[in-house]
Amino acid sequence: MEQTATAPEVLDFERCYTAVQSRDRRFDGVFYTAVRSTGIYCRPSCPARTPASRNVSFHRTAAAAQAAGYRACKRCLPDATPGSPDWNLAATVAGRAMRLISDGVVDREGVEGLATRLGYTSRHLSRLLTTELGAGPLALARTQRAQTARALVESTTLSLADVAFAAGFSSVRQFNDTMLEVYAATPSELRGRRNGGKAEATGAIELRIAVRTPFRGSALLDFLAARAIPGIEVAEVRADGSGWYARTLDLPHGPGVARVELADVGGVGSSYVPLRLTLDDLRDTTAALARMRALLDADADPVAVDSHLAADPVLRPLVERRPGLRVPGHVDGAEIAVRAVLGQQVTVVAARTAAARLVASHGRPIATATDGLTHLFPDAATIAAMSPEDFKMPRARGRALIGMSAALASGELVLDRGPDRADLRRALIALPGIGPWTADYIALRALGHPDIWLPTDVGVRNALARHDVAVTPETWAPWRSYALLHLWTSLEG
Numbered sequence: 115m116e117q118t119a120t121a122p123e124v125l126d127f128e129r130c131y132t133a134v135q136s137r138d139r140r141f142d143g144v145f146y147t148a149v150r151s152t153g154i155y156c157r158p159s160c161p162a163r164t165p166a167s168r169n170v171s172f173h174r175t176a177a178a179a180q181a182a183g184y185r186a187c188k189r190c191l192p193d194a195t196p197g198s199p200d201w202n203l204a205a206t207v208a209g210r211a212m213r214l215i216s217d218g219v220v221d222r223e224g225v226e227g228l229a230t231r232l233g234y235t236s237r238h239l240s241r242l243l244t245t246e247l248g249a250g251p252l253a254l255a256r257t258q259r260a261q262t263a264r265a266l267v268e269s270t271t272l273s274l275a276d277v278a279f280a281a282g283f284s285s286v287r288q289f290n291d292t293m294l295e296v297y298a299a300t301p302s303e304l305r306g307r308r309n310g311g312k313a314e315a316t317g318a319i320e321l322r323i324a325v326r327t328p329f330r331g332s333a334l335l336d337f338l339a340a341r342a343i344p345g346i347e348v349a350e351v352r353a354d355g356s357g358w359y360a361r362t363l364d365l366p367h368g369p370g371v372a373r374v375e376l377a378d379v380g381g382v383g384s385s386y387v388p389l390r391l392t393l394d395d396l397r398d399t400t401a402a403l404a405r406m407r408a409l410l411d412a413d414a415d416p417v418a419v420d421s422h423l424a425a426d427p428v429l430r431p432l433v434e435r436r437p438g439l440r441v442p443g444h445v446d447g448a449e450i451a452v453r454a455v456l457g458q459q460v461t462v463v464a465a466r467t468a469a470a471r472l473v474a475s476h477g478r479p480i481a482t483a484t485d486g487l488t489h490l491f492p493d494a495a496t497i498a499a500m501s502p503e504d505f506k507m508p509r510a511r512g513r514a515l516i517g518m519s520a521a522l523a524s525g526e527l528v529l530d531r532g533p534d535r536a537d538l539r540r541a542l543i544a545l546p547g548i549g550p551w552t553a554d555y556i557a558l559r560a561l562g563h564p565d566i567w568l569p570t571d572v573g574v575r576n577a578l579a580r581h582d583v584a585v586t587p588e589t590w591a592p593w594r595s596y597a598l599l600h601l602w603t604s605l606e607g
Contacts (some may be wrong), residue, residue, distance in 0.1 A: 117593035130172045133158045134165075140326065140417055143195035146173045148184045152174045155179035160190035162470075174198070175212075177257035178248025185298045193261040196324045196384060197413040202562050205372035205522020205535050207232055208246045210269065211239070213531040214252070215551045217405070218400040220255035221282035222366055236255040259283055260296045262400050270319045272396070274301045280319075280396035319393075321403060323374070325412045328420075328438030329385060331376035333603050334410065335359055337442050338528075340462055341453075343469045345477055345489040360485045363445055364493070365401050368394030369480045372406050372445075379438070382417055392484060408531065408562055411440035419564075419593045423600070426589065428581050432600040439603065441595045447529025447560035448522045449491040455515045455548070456507070476500070479495055494522035521545060529560045558595055567594040577601035 263281035278289035332355035339349035358379035444450040457465030477489030497519035502512030521527035542553035
């Protein structure tokens with residue numbers, strides 16, 4: 115379906131230059147600074163001497179800076195930053211394209227596949243992205259591959275040939291040429307600069323996910339741990355609130371397992387979440403990394419969110435108690451949709467039990483079990499072939515679950531981060547047995563929607579009942595999803 119594109123946002127030169135002068139780390143990943151006199155591009159917080167204003171230009175993506183002839187700064191590593199929060203906030207075609215490119219769609223399906231998912235011709239999409247982001251889909255995908263490759267070169271002991279294919283390059287020669295052009299260094303030279311790679315188990319790689327701080331990792335861990343389904347998820351919470359979470363991943367070329375270490379990080383700036391991936395096929399590295407970034411809400415701007423919500427007297431004490439709270443995303447839209455239906459009108463514990471029963475009876479075993487992870491969640495086609503009597507729930511809900519799964523299996527309903535949010539909500543509500551709460555909860559978790567409000571949710575009602583003053587959720591926009599998480603977590607004490 116053809117959609118109307120929004121006008122591209124023009125970067126304000128004075129605002130950007132002020133951020134560069136103050137080395138404001140909040141803008142890392144939001145824009146990039148290109149310096150004509152050196153031929154390099156940097157993150158706004160680069161510690162190098164601030165260039166004269168006459169020598170700089172600003173770009174919304176690293177790909178745009180590279181297309182203009184600039185190379186990445188070796189000092190500040192501008193590609194090792196969180197992504198722009200604008201992609202989740204506005205959810206424009208450009209933002210949806212960026213999320214799909216990060217997932218490796220161009221590498222797997224080409225520009226035509228990306229364009230089809232977004233409802234455009236490839237020519238029109240290329241023109242739109244070039245206008246809004248300064249680079250077309252091929253250039254954006256190329257930058258994504260280079261960024262993934264650099265991280266693998268510098269942080270793993272994988273052979274350079276394995277790195278090339280894990281990052282999505284079609285040949286070692288293409289890999290070498292791209293790395294030399296982007297970083298002014300060969301892969302061997304980049305590896306020589308590292309501080310020593312970690313020895314890894316077969317198929318396992320250690321990476322880091324960049325996040326803006328403050329980062330409330332303990333709250334994110336608690337949320338995931340309370341809902342962890344045996345066989346596909348496991349979590350451990352330590353006495354200080356830190357811990358780890360691991361789960362299986364259903365990836366394009368085979369199964370995988372991801373494990374993240376989560377802890378609270380204060381201050382204003384950026385930090386990293388350690389990530390270990392164990393993959394059947396290294397070509398799935400990009401997709402696995404993108405899905406775990408979505409799970410952690412890694413591109414959020416906590417300073418902007420917290421300052422906006424703290425203006426409300428009801429939310430202020432909650433924000434002060436848990437700064438940097440994230441909205442838990444998900445690694446698989448179809449899975450979270452099924453879990454949302456299983457959770458209709460029941461407690462979190464009951465929903466978890468129902469999901470565990472489904473995994474035990476219809477989950478797909480993985481060959482290499484680790485951390486007690488033994489299965490992938492059942493795919494939509496498997497659930498669509500079941501009978502309503504197979505579920506220990508009201509028959510109407512079982513029929514709703516089967517109908518939604520059939521729509522997912524046929525491709526009529528797609529729950530990656532590519533579809534238009536409003537169109538997807540309408541499609542979900544049009545399905546029998548799928549109401550506004552379920553559709554919005556799916557948008558919250560599967561699409562990373564930052565402005566979801568669930569007024570009928572029992573947890574929300576209980577949290578608000580503690581306050582004697584009237585609330586006006588409309589004033590919390592466009593961050594009502596974060597307000598929702600603050601209210602939910604406030605019930606925990």
